[in-house]
Amino acid sequence: MITMKFGGTSVGDVKRLQDVALIVKTHLPRHPVVVASAMGGVTDLLLDTARLAVKRSSQVEPNLRLLKDRHLQVSQALVRDRERRDELMERQARLIDELSTLYHGVSLLKELSVRSLDAIASFGEILSCLQIASILQDHDIPAEFIDSREIIRTDANFGEAAVDFPTSSDRIRRRLLPLLGKSCVPVVTGFIGGTEDGLTTTLGRSGSDYTGSIVGAALECEEIWIWTDVDGVMTADPRYVQGARVLPQISYREAAEMSYFGAKIIHPKTMVPAIEAGIPIRIKNTFNPSAPGTIISHTADTGDRIVKTITSIDNLSLIAVEGNGMVGVPGISARIFAALARVQVNVIMISQASSEHNLCVVIPHRDCAKALHELKSEFERDIAKKVIDEVKVQNPVSIVAVVGEGMKGFRGVAGKTFTAVAEAGINIVAIAQGSSEYNISLVVEQANAHKAVQAIHDVFHLG
Ligand code: ASP
Ligand code: MG
Numbered sequence: 001m002i003t004m005k006f007g008g009t010s011v012g013d014v015k016r017l018q019d020v021a022l023i024v025k026t027h028l029p030r031h032p033v034v035v036a037s038a039m040g041g042v043t044d045l046l047l048d049t050a051r052l053a054v055k056r057s058s059q060v061e062p063n064l065r066l067l068k069d070r071h072l073q074v075s076q077a078l079v080r081d082r083e084r085r086d087e088l089m090e091r092q093a094r095l096i097d098e099l100s101t102l103y104h105g106v107s108l109l110k111e112l113s114v115r116s117l118d119a120i121a122s123f124g125e126i127l128s129c130l131q132i133a134s135i136l137q138d139h140d141i142p143a144e145f146i147d148s149r150e151i152i153r154t155d156a157n158f159g160e161a162a163v164d165f166p167t168s169s170d171r172i173r174r175r176l177l178p179l180l181g182k183s184c185v186p187v188v189t190g191f192i193g194g195t196e197d198g199l200t201t202t203l204g205r206s207g208s209d210y211t212g213s214i215v216g217a218a219l220e221c222e223e224i225w226i227w228t229d230v231d232g233v234m235t236a237d238p239r240y241v242q243g244a245r246v247l248p249q250i251s252y253r254e255a256a257e258m259s260y261f262g263a264k265i266i267h268p269k270t271m272v273p274a275i276e277a278g279i280p281i282r283i284k285n286t287f288n289p290s291a292p293g294t295i296i297s298h299t300a301d302t303g304d305r306i307v308k309t310i311t312s313i314d315n316l317s318l319i320a321v322e323g324n325g326m327v328g329v330p331g332i333s334a335r336i337f338a339a340l341a342r343v344q345v346n347v348i349m350i351s352q353a354s355s356e357h358n359l360c361v362v363i364p365h366r367d368c369a370k371a372l373h374e375l376k377s378e379f380e381r382d383i384a385k386k387v388i389d390e391v392k393v394q395n396p397v398s399i400v401a402v403v404g405e406g407m408k409g410f411r412g413v414a415g416k417t418f419t420a421v422a423e424a425g426i427n428i429v430a431i432a433q434g435s436s437e438y439n440i441s442l443v444v445e446q447a448n449a450h451k452a453v454q455a456i457h458d459v460f461h462l463g
Contacts, residue, residue, distance in 0.1 A: 001180065001221040002027060005035040005190065005212030010227050010286040011128055012040035014077045020132065021078075021139045023227070023289050024185060028141065030222070031180050034187045035215055036132055037208040038124025039070060043191075046099075050120045053103040054112045060103050068096045071127050078135045088134045092127055099123050114158040118192075119200045122149070125189035125208070133187040142184040148211060149194030151175050154201045161193055161201035163210075165273070168193075169218035176219060188215055209270040213281070217273035223295075224274055224281045226266060231285045232294030233258065233265050235462040236310045240450045243463025247308060248292065251300040251405050254308055255281075257439050261401035262313035271296070300405035306413060307460040308404040312449045316348065317368040318394040318429060319375065320360040325387030327356045336361065339378040345371045349399055349441055351430045360430050362443055365396055397429060398449035401441040402456055408437040417442070420459035421452050 004024070010016055024032055037043075049063040071092050079085040102120055106112050129145055136143035151171040154161035176186045190208025193201045203210050209226060216224035232246040233255070250258075252275045256268040265283065274281050280297035326332050333352070336359060340347060349362040363371055375391045382388040400421075407413045414433065417440055421428055430443040444452050457463065 001031045001033065001219055002223055002225055003033045003035060003212055003216035003219065003221045004225045004227060005208055006037065006132075006227045006286070007208065007229075008037045008040035008042070009229050011036050011038075011132060014074055016286060017074060017078055017132065017135055019286055019289070020227075021135050021141070023286065024136055025139055025141055026289075028183070028185075031183070032185055033176060033180070033215060033219065033221070034129075034132065034136075034143075034185055035190045035208060035212040036125070036129050036187065037190050038128045039074075042067065042070070042124040042128070043121055043205070046120050046124055047117060049103065050106055050112055050117055053106040054110055056107045056110070060107070064096060064100055064103070067099075067127075068093065071096075071131060074131055075134070078131070079138045081138055084134055084137060088131060091130060095123055095127055095130075115199065118158045118161075118202045121202055122189075122192040122200045125191050129187045129189045136185055136187065142182070143187055144179055144184055146175065146186045146188045148189045148192055149198075149200055151188070152193035152203075152211065152214065154193035154195060154203070156195045156197075156199060156201065158201055160204040161195075163193065163203070163214060165214075168214060172215055172218035176215070180219075206267060209266050210273075213270050213273045216279055217277035220277060221279055224279055225284050225293075226281060227284050227286045229285060229287055230283070231288055231291050232283045233263070233296075233309070235308070236453055236457050237263075237312075241310070241454050241457050243457065245463060246291075247294050249295050249297070249299075249301045250308055251298060252281075252296055253436075253438055254300060254403055254405050255296045257401070257403045258309055258311055261311040261399060261403065261439065261441065263309065263311045266296070305462075306404055306406040306410050307402055307456075307462065308406075310400065310402055310453045310456045310462070312398050312400045312453050313348070314396065314398045314446050314449060315365045316362050316397050316399060316443075316446075317365045317371075318360055318362050318397050318443055319368070319371060320358055320392045320394075321375065321379065321388060322358045322390060322392065323382070323386070323388035324357060325382070325385070326359070329387070333359055335378055336375065339374045340371055343367075343370045343374045345374075349430075349432050349443070351432045351443075362397065362399060362430070368393060368395065394429060396446040397443050398446045399441050399443055400449055400452045400456065401439050403439045405438055407440070414440055416459055417456055420455045424448075424451055424455035426452050426455070
């Protein structure tokens with residue numbers, strides 16, 4: 001058994017959906033379970049339209065028409081059997097009517113809760129998976145639409161609901177195994193779930209990967225395949241690094257580390273069910289289905305590769321709190337983090353030299369003003385007493401991260417990294433290495449980030 005998750009781009013138009021049908025057909029002997037997202041852009045459109053409905057905007061009707069046309073066009077083009085097509089189109093039209101009623105309710109009440117947003121967002125995956133199931137049937141593949149609100153049980157934390165794993169796994173098995181036994185392909189809606197009381201919830205944006213992992217783990221599949229639009233996980237971003245190439249294999253840890261540092265592979269939380277069940281996740285390209293992709297599993301299989309990838313995140317600010325009075329004083333860092341937490345600023349990297357005279361944090365640039373304001377007021381008295389000299393900012397900066405499980409206990413990686421960056425004529429502003437030793441991150445001026453990535457990529461011969 002293989003769980004195959006198709007994202008929004010992979011199910012986003014007629015051509016792509018044709019490819020999906022071929023992919024599923026090719027792998028029928030492996031008993032695929034399909035988990036799919038809404039058509040690309042649909043979730044955003046659904047949510048934006050809800051916000052327009054609260055304002056009683058005249059744009060609601062045109063948006064609904066757009067949504068209807070986009071789906072009906074696919075049904076027209078891809079379901080050849082007349083009866084099946086009519087049935088699908090009627091069902092989709094009824095769903096659009098239901099959605100229209102919801103928008104109407106929102107605009108009458110002039111109220112839009114997260115709970116309503118979840119109910120509205122769920123239409124994207126339902127519309128999409130209904131058509132995928134029909135398209136598969138039209139290709140003579142036995143398939144059945146599965147509304148995951150029946151099988152993924154969650155709490156009522158709308159917008160980012162927590163999954164009740166024992167109940168969900170049990171339901172997934174009871175509902176899907178009989179279908180698989182008959183060689184029927186279940187087409188499961190990603191992203192959505194249901195509470196005990198039958199309310200619709202969502203698992204957080206981009207949550208279909210999570211559904212894929214939950215379903216794959218519950219069924220103890222051989223592998224979970226995440227179909228996307230790239231050939232796999234790369235050694236660096238090919239848009240600006242020469243010689244970047246696909247990695248055949250990385251570990252769960254490496255994948256998580258890379259995701260923290262800007263590589264859009266798979267959200268770390270998403271992998272948890274797969275990791276616990278020890279099921280490998282494979283990243284595959286719908287545009288190039290015969291490519292093996294990248295397999296993510298427990299083993300790092302480093303071979304001779306110590307370093308696996310170099311990633312970078314742009315649009316960051318570095319804030320440094322400095323002062324001779326800070327040395328040896330307990331509680332300064334606690335105050336820095338408490339202040340940032342008060343204004344809901346996420347800290348991406350922390351660095352403090354053992355002299356304790358300077359502590360710096362790296363945060364998203366968009367949060368810089370509020371973070372600075374809060375820190376300055378937190379340390380106002382210490383600044384007046386000269387315990388702290390100042391709160392300094394540097395903008396815009398990037399974090400460049402060197403990731404690889406093989407770095408653990410291996411000497412010289414940091415030295416080689418810093419030398420390569422220095423030889424490229426780039427100044428390193430700050431450095432951090434977690435004690436896991438799976439990554440070394442450095443802060444550089446944003447203008448130099450790509451050059452730094454290239455220099456490190458070259459020095460470790462990743463190309
Ligand atoms: N359709 C949802 C979203 O856009 C879930 C997903 O794509 O994974 O967030
Ligand atoms: Mg998506």
